[in-house]
Each structure stands twice: as structure tokens, then as C-alpha cells.
Amino acid sequence: MLKKEGQIRIPSGCAISGIMNRKGERFSGEDIIASIALMHERSNGLGGGFAAYGIYPEYKDLFALHVFYDDVEAKIRAEDFLNTHFDIESSGKIPTTKVSAITKSPMIWRYFIKPRKFKLIESELNEEEFTARCVIKINTYFDGAFIFSSGKNMGAFKGVGYPEDIGEFYMLDTYKAHLWTAHGRFPTNTPGWWGGAHPFTLLDWSIVHNGEISSYDANRRYVEMYGYKCNLQTDTEAITYLFDLLNRKHHMPLETVVKVLAAPMWQDIEKEAPEQAKKLKALRAVYASALINGPFSIILGFKNGMLALNDRIKLRSLVAAEKGEMLYVASEESAIRVVCQNPDKVWTPKGGEPVIGLLNEEAKV
Amino acid sequence: MKRVYANETYCVGCKLCEIHCAVAHSESKDIIKAYKKEKIKPMPRIVVEDDMPISFALQCRHCEDAPCIKACITGAMQKGEQTGIVTNEENRCVGCWTCILVCPFGAIVRNEQGKKVAAKCDLCAEIEDTPACVKNCPNEALKYEEEGE
Amino acid sequence: MSLNFNVPEFMVERNEDRCIQCEVCVRQCANEVHTYDEEDNKVYADETNCVNCHRCVLMCPTRALSIKKHSLEFRENANWTASAMNEIYKQAQTGGILLSGMGNPKPYPIYWDRMLLNASQVTNPSIDPLREPMETKVILGRKPEKVTFDEDGNMTTKMPPQIELSTPILFSAMSFGSISKNAHASLARAARETGTLYNTGEGGLNKEFYEFGKNTIVQVASGRFGVHKEYLNAGAAIEIKIGQGAKPGIGGHLPGEKVGEEVSATRMIPEGSDAISPAPHHDIYSIEDLRQLIYSLKEATDYKKPVFVKIAAVHNAPAIASGIARAGADVIVMDGYRGGTGAAPTRVRDNVGIPIELALAAVDQRLREEGIRNEVSLLVAGSVRNSADVVKAVALGADAVYIGSAAVIAMGCHMCQKCYTGKCNWGIATQREDLVKRLNPEIVSTRLANLIRAWTHEIKEMLGGMGINAIDSLRGNRLMLRGIGLSEKELEILGINHAGE
């Protein structure tokens, strides 16, 4: 029997796409499906998924959990745990429609929750950390249950199949978001487990990723020193945790996080002004194990926007475009032009140079 | 001009320079044949002085103002106008040893194996670019270079 | 005189067709194996003293010499081997402990050779180091948990002292005294030339070498020879040597005859007196004492020099390493049981300590479990023989490696294991002037630098093959390793999968 993600490390190639409106105006999932569908050839039907930000304004203060259950027993065990630790404001199946290409779907549930007060106090953690640890705990110890989305006012939708079929399956044309990211997967060795599809998320972080990082075990063993558990053995998981560690826990600005993950070459650091060089040197010295090596292009979604990044020697494709308030990033330019025929500007970001799109001040969640 | 300079700090006293010098000036230029077959025993034109731990190799310094040339009674000892190399024209040399009398380095040896002549370093000028002693010194204690390099 | 039971270990074979009686061998053998007989016009050999160092073989201009294992056999016995019996003869003769030089030669498993490296194929590209930057720079030193910035983006973290290496290879401690001044000079020059560090060992530092300070680690060992404030400040880092892989738990002994004028001045001991390093530091009987010494040294150097603590890899290395990290060391050095030395009791050398590969894997894992691996650097030593060993060490979790035996081999050592006799024919482990001058630092520093460059090239090739362009991404990246022919337990300790998994 083939081992699934988490039992073994499965490399995969992929297509990614991201669209956002910087004013925070929300739009349906049609464009993102069209964009990712164009890159059909970059996937092989073994995984597709989306992340959407701004979709649950009515529950924006609650953590929205999206969960796969293999069976009812798993659901009972998990809900028991959730009930002990959280107040569940609302729960129910995530609506789906029948799509011929999508089969063997697990049970897919959604919960809007917040941590129970006394549990939170007892844990001496903040809401985010408490929730993150509970999510990691369920994903590590609860067989048959897998939380694949846990942020606020956002959600991930993924499964085994081509991404456009997954989009149709989750009826993403009925959701409205100010930021959409999408992923089409080309794994080389997977039984087709829904949890293994992208995006990978933790709290508000979501990552879609194309590539196979060669620094994986160095990165994994580094983040695991700080309470993370890389259950899926996937790059996206490790990268998500790195972002979480650096940005959320070490309070490092995203621009700086990028200097860690896709660190400038030593030869380039030497050319910097002394103060800047000193800073970059310190970052490379302290966060040497957080350097992501090997080919990757990623789109990171978070509550205030998105960040797209290539590895430092650009071993994977990534194109960006702008039109008015709209910002597009994708593996291929055609995947942008299919939804935005005449962008104001199209460019190819250099290796290690991020494309960061943030919501305008008034639109911030 | 390029000369051979000895760095006695790193001379190991093995005398390979002597051996290879002798071979370079032998008939066959083959080390085993030169030593085992040739009737005229090969003779080095370089001398290693040693009293361990001190040891160094010495050969003709090819003096600017060479006393051996001035003292030579036959005119056999000459300095190359272009090369600066002091050589002994062996068919004119009669082996009077006046050069030995005046060489302050003691760098000229008697070769009485064949024709009785004074033998001295010729920097292997006719054989190789680099003198055999320098080429075969196992510890770079001999350098072939311009003065002051 | 009674009969000596010990027989020659080697035979010198002289091809008489090639021997020209030039006597180079006679002049070059410090063990006086060769003699020239004028009457016979022949060179003879008395093999009793031959240590098989190859000096004569390599110096012979006609390649007339060869050295073979002596053909004398004992009756075959898998238990009572020739060496087991010879050692008994020797001890029965002398009543003394057996001494040996260099590292443990016994056929214990070599884990480096039981691990295989990965390479990229299709799913991610390998990187060509000739076309793309390939970074081997390593920064050693204590690291803060995080780097912080103020609102203006200025760094607010104060970085402890760090050492930059151009490549993850350093020259390990070899004292002036145990090795010659020329050998010492060669290491210093090579370190400077290749952007790495050499280590003074416990013999102090001759003032002549202060100019290499940026590339020097000054060692403080139990004998405290040549240790003073200027010395501590003369190098880039300080290393406290608790133990060494070749002789864990044992002190050192430099015989008085090696303590000449310069060694005496450098070590600050009288000429001709034995230099004895006690087994323990007599001011360190526990971990908190170590902390005091670490901080005394930091005080003496104004907190500008990282302090390394070197231990021999022993059974509970992980716990010890954790203690060292928490005691404030910036760099932990572990020396495996194959580490070399100038002189060690044979029994200790061959039976004490554990393989560095296992110690490294266990220590790295333990420090990670404690969440402190990133705070200290981890250096390993103890028979790193080639660039693949370096790559495997880094993949297991080392920041860098020390090379000692490999370095002396590059210098000309032929592993005759007779360092303690002081008659090293290659001018390395000797103070005899005529032998020391055989080692020309100009040549030998180039040889050492060549070795470092060659290994670095190879490391880059292997990194590129793995799709990695910075050594940082290899450190602790155990997925790049697969075991071959290892037991479940060994795989578990090494933290790697078996090949094929």
C-alpha cells in the first residue's frame, strides 16, 4: 500500500496562482478557478486547492476550522476534544456539489469556534498559540481527523482532483473573498489523500507552493525545536511554520522574513553598506537553518494580504501583474492574462525578491 | 641573471642535487646507466656541505667579476656575454687548478676522470631550462631566480 | 643480555639492479636502517628499526626501494594474533605500558562508510557549482534565539562573537612541541590562505605566530602551558580542552628531550623538563566549575572571543554536551575514538571512547530536543578522512569539522604511528633540527591549502548534486543520508533511513 503524506515525504511539482484586491473588495472564486484551470497541464489530478480570505465576515472573530474526517468515529473523537477546549458557535458540513471527477471524498466539516476561557488561562497561552497547538495536536494524534484550515475569516478548500474540479466541488463561485490563492498539484508518489493537497494552513497562514525544497530536513528539524510538528512531511507545512515562527513569534517583518528564507548570497551581502551587511549577516548566522534551499515558488496568504516568493536562484517560474487595485501572481503569465487581459504592469520577480500585496489601511481586517 | 640560490634552512642534506647534477653531465643522462655502466664516473658540479643540522648546496655563483676568469691561464674560463654564465671550455682547459686557487666559494671541482679539466656548474644551460639540481631538490631548498626575488 | 623476542615488522627490499649506492636512503633515515659498506660498495638495511615511513622509498632517485610486511609468520591463530603476541613480548621485556601514535587502527565499524548521500533527479534540479554561487561559509559561535529589530528596522540584538570560516573544515589542535615549528607554521599559513583556523594545541603560542591571530584558536588545556592574557587574546577563539578522542580520560606527556629552547619559552617551562598535562583540569571537577572557567576566559578577553569546549566522545556525550552548552560554551567540540595523537597508551587509544558519527548524531538530536541546538555550534573531529565524511558530518548535524590526521597526512605523514619517538622522518612530529628542516612550510602550507581547496570543491559538487547552494541547508539535513548495512538501532541513533526507504 502506498504511504500517504505524513508517513513518507512525497515530492511534487505544481501550478500556483493568487489574485487579490488591495482595497479589500471581495470577488467570487470564478477568476481563480479560471486561472488555475489554464495551467491544467501542470497538475496531474492528484491534488488541488484554494485559500480564500474575507469569506466569513459574519464570523470574523472566530476561528474557522475546516476538517476532513475519514469516518464518524474520528469525528466523535475530534469533536469531543474540540468541545473540551473550545466554545463551538456554529458547525456543519461544508456545502459541496457532485462533480463526476471527484470521488471518494471524506466527510468535510466546518466549525466556528473560540477557545474556552478557563482552558486558555490554564494554558498561559494567547488565543492564537492555544488554537495552533490544539490544531497540531489533533493532526498529530487523532487518526482519521485532519484540520486543514484554522484561520479567522478565511478558509482553505482542497482535495484530490484537478483544481478546477475541486473549485466546482466546493462551489467556490458562491464565496466572495478579497484574496484567492490556488494550487494544482503534480505529486510523484501519493495515494491521493485529501489532507495532502495544498494549500497548507495554520491559523491565518496559507501556503501554496511549487517546488521541492532540498533543505527540507534542515528546516523541519529547526522548526521542530520550537514546538511545531511537521506531520505531513511536506514543504508547504515546513514553510508555513517558518513564516509562523519568524513573523508571529519572533515579530519579524515580512520583508525581513524573506531575507531569512531566501537569504541574499554572501557575495551580495559583502557589497551592502556596513549596517545593512551587519544585519543581514546576523540574520544568516542566527537563522542559517531557516534558509530554504532548492527550487520553490510560493504564495503565502495571510490576513492582511499575500506574499509571493521565489527561491534565491529562481529555479521555479513566477510571474506577477497589476491592474488598478488588483494584484496577480501565478506560475505562468497566461494564467494571469486569462483573467486580466491587459494588466498595467507585468513582471518577473527575481529570485529571493518578494512580491508583497497588502490591504490598504482602511481595508485591513 | 638567474642564478641558483640555496636556502639552507630547508636543505635536508640528501645530496640528490649532487646525484642529479652528475647525471645531467653524464654521457647517457640516465641515472642508472650513468652510475652503473659509464666508464667515466659521473661527477657532480655542485657540492653539499653538511654537518647536520646544517647543510646546504653550493655551486658556481657565476660572479659578475669572476676571479676564475681572470686567473685562468688558458682563456678557457669565460663568461657568456648574453647569459652571464661562467663556463669552462673543457678542450682548452689543461687542469692547472688556478681557478680552484681563486674561487672563494670552492665551487670548482677537479674532474680527472676523463680529460683532466676543471668542472663547474654551467646552470645546465645546454640541457634544460631549469638546472637539474633545482628541478630535483625535494624540498625547494634550491631556487633558480633573479637576484633578490 | 637476554634474548629479545621482538622481530622486525617490515622488510626493506632493495633492487640491486637499480641501486646506485648514492646513499640518499642512508642520509634520510632517522632510524638508521640503511648503512653503506664501502668495502662491498653496497647499501645494507637493518630492518629492526624500520617503521615503514616511506621516506627512503620516496627519496630514492632510482626507485630501488620497496618495503614489505615482514614475511615471518606465527602459527595461524584467530585469537592470538601476531600483534597480540608481539605486544606481550614487548611488555614482558620492558614492564611498561604500550605507547602508540596516531589514531585507533582497529577494525571497528566506520559509520561514514555506512552512509550514502542523496542527489537531485528530475523533481528538483541539481546545481552546477561552476555556474552558480555555492556557499560553504560557516559562522561559528553562540547564537541568540532570535534577531530583533526596533520600529525603525534597526537591529536590537547584540550578537555574541562569531567566527567566519570559508569552509566547514578547521585544523585541529596540534601543539608546538608535539609537532615541529615548521609543521605549526604550515598549518598557520594554510589556515590563513584558505580562510579557516588552526589550533595551537596545548603548547602555547610562539610570538612569531601572533601574526596569524585571526586564523588561530588558542587552546587552554589541563597543563595550562603557555597560557597568559596576551596568549588568550592572540587568537580568534579559545578552546578549553577537556579531553581528546585518542585518549579520553588520560593526560598528556611531552618528554623533556622535546622541550628545547623555543618549546620551553613558548610553554613557559624549564628547558628539558617533562611537560605533563594532568588527566583532569584540577579546577574543573564538575560542570559548574567549567562554567567558571568559561567565564574567566571570557572576562580575560572582554567577551570578544568565542570559547570552545572540547571533549572526547564518550558514552554519555549527549548529556555532557548539553551541560557544556548550558555552561556558556559558544562551540562544543567532540573528538571521536579514531582521533589522532602524538602519543597515547595503546590500550586507551584502542578501547576507550565511541565513534564520532554516533556521538554527533546523538548530541545533535539531544540538543534539538532541548531546543538549544541553534544556540551553540557543534564541531566534530576524530578521523574525518575526506570531503564526503565532511558532508556526512554536516548532514548529521555538525557545523564544521576539525581535521588532524588528514592534515598531517597532507604534510607527509605516512602513519607509521611512531610520533612519540621524536624521530619523525617527515619533520612533523619531531624537534630534531635536522628532521624539522625537512618540512618546508612553503611547500607544506601549499599542500595543506590544496587539500582544503580540493575538499571544498568536492563539498560544493556534492551540495550542488543535492540541489543545495549553501552549506547551511545541509546542516542536520539527515534526509540527505541513507544507511547501508546498518541495524535498526544504528539507524535510529543516526536518525536516518536505510537506503531504499
Add this chain to the structure above:
Amino acid sequence: MAYVIIGNAAAAISAVESIRKIDTKKPIILISDEPYHTYSRPLISYYLGDKVTEDTMRYRGENFYKKHNVTTYFGKKVVEIICDKKQVRLEDDTFISYDKLLIATGSKPFVPPMKGLTGKENIHTFLKLEDAVELKQKVKKDMRVVIVGAGLIGLKAAEGLHKLCDDITVVELADSVLSTILDRKAADIVQKHITQEGIKFIFNTTISEIEGETKVEKLTLQDGRVIPCDLLVVAIGVRPNVDIAQTAGIDVNRGIVVDDSMQTNIADIYAAGDVTESLDVASDTRRVLALWPNAYRQGEVAGCSMAGGDAIFDSAFAMNAIGFFGLPMITAGLVNVDETQAEQYEVQLVYDEEEKWIKKFIIKQNQLKGFILISKVDRAGIYTSLIKEGIDIRQLDRALTSDAFGLIAFSKELRAEKMLKGGRI
């Protein structure tokens, strides 16, 4: 106007070379009473022994004069120097004007008055090529040859004639051979060696009368002995050839007196070579040092001075490298210590008469003043340099007599300086 040089041997030739280093233009006129291209006089015994030919005796290449732009007058004898007109007059009354004049007339054989000397054939001296050519023509295998004088010339003549005739007797007034360059012990070794080759010696006497009709037939010695003789070689010694200098009013003592630029007392007239006398630093006396290396060096200094350069001739001392029948010997400086002065000198001596070797060193106030080496002559130049440089031998950490004596005896610094500079000595 021109440089005029009288003479054609070492001093004359080196003067030419030296002048041309400074002045490539002004004509040089070289006058020699011999009709030959420059040749090496010390080789005349080798010529006798067929070890060299007239061709290989040439001291310099065939085109030497042309190359150095020298006009030669060969076979012409200068008979007068007219100082106030700055001219020289040749036998044929040719006058040649000079700007600067060099007298390098060398030596002439010293032949003391002897009864019956004149008017007989087969009486020869042995100094010039001509002498050797004549001797070679005359000598026959069965002739009884007598050589008067067991000095350098006499013994060289004996060696040269050895293969040409069977019976050679050397008559010497002193009690040993080579008394000017060897001490008694060394002389004995040499004499023994030469005797082994079949040459006979008669010491402590000389010829009182030469008898014979037209040719030499027999000799009467002072001790009354009469010995048969078919060919007589007079090799008693040489004298500086100072005749023309003397008549021109140039200061002559034993030889021509010169200053350290080799100028005589008369402006623009220089002298060099065996014709001059110079200061012998070994004995601290002025004397004629008739030596080839000395002549060359003097000619060089004279040439340089004549062409307006600065050069100084200093530190001359006697030195000889010579060999007889394969026995080499090198001597320099002081070789014998007067008994009256013995206290001031230290003598170091090692020898083996059987093996025919000797090493003798004479030291005064820690400085080497002279040495004799027989057989073991290798590296003698180092000793010569000790004398020349006046090095304090206490600095040397090796006995002078040691077979391993060499530069290793010097301090490392001194040695390094010598060897590194290599070439600037």
C-alpha cells in the same frame, strides 16, 4: 692619439678588455716583440708535452684584436720611450705616439754568467713559445738533458721534456725543489714524486763550467762533479723586463714602481704584470709577484685607469696552482716562517707522506697568512679568500685542516651573504 700597450700577455690583454669596457672609440695600439697572437706562456710546458697545440694555446679568440679594435705590431720591439714627446720608438725607427702608455713587458729569463756559456748550441732558456718550439725541435729521445733550476720553470720544463727524452737531470743550488713556494716537507713529497717518474736531482750545487765544442757536451759542477749533457736548459729564474723603462727615467726598484692605479712616476705611463713590483700583503714587502692572476688584475686596473676610470689594485700575494706528473699543489701567501719570527706565527700542519698529501696553514694574529696544499687542493680558493679578506679565523667553527672545511665553517649570516649575493665578490 691612442692607447699604446707594450706586451701581449695577461696584463696587456686584460688592459685591452678593461679599456674597451670604458672607451670603445679611441684606438689601441699593441706592440709585441713576439710574432704571435696572444698566447699563454705557462702553457709552453704543455706544448712540449703535446697537451696543447699552438692553436689551443691562444689566450683569446682569433678575432680578439679586431673585436676590440686593436692595431697590432707583432714582432716589433720597442727600444725607447720618449716621455716628453709621448712617443715610443721601435727597432725600425718607427715612432708611435701615445696618449697613455702601458708597459707590460713581463719577465725575461735570468741567466747568470757561467763559464763557457756563449757560443754553444743546445743551450736554452724556457720562457717563451719560441723557446718551446726550439726545444721540441732539438730534443731527441737519447739526449741527456740537464736543467738548471728546480723552481717552477725548471720543473715544468722537466715535466714537458719527460716524454721526449729519457735522461733528465735537474741541478739546483738550494737543497730542495720549489724552495720559493714550498716548505721543506712539502718539497720532499714533491721531489719524491718527481723522482719516481725517473727524473734525477742534484742539489746544493750549480754549474761552474759548460764544456763542448760547438754543442754542449758536459758540465762541471761547483762540487767538482762532471756530468754529461747534450742539452742544457737554464731555468734559474726570471727578472722583470725593465730595460726600456729604466732608460726612460721611470722609477725602477726590483720591478717598475707603480701607484695603486698602476701609474708609474711619469704621468700617462702605466705598468702592469710581471714587470712591476707590488705590495705582498702576506709578507708586507714590496716585491715582484710574477703571477698570471696578478698580471691580469693589474692590467685590468691599469686599463681602467688609462681610460679614466677608478680602479685600485690592492692585496696582492703570491699564489700558485701547479702540478707535476699528476700531483697537484696549491700554495698562497706565506709558506715558510723564518725561525726568528716563529713566535708570531701559528702553524697548523697535517700530512701523510706515504699518501703524498699535506695541508699547512700559517696564521698570524688569528688571520691566515699562507698555506700549502698538496694533493688535497679542492676548495683552496676559500683559504685564499680568507687571506685576502683578512677574516678572523676565530669566527670559523671548523679547523682549517679539516677535510670538510668549507663555507660551513662560516657563520650562517656570513655564508648567506656570500652565497645570496653570489656573484658580487
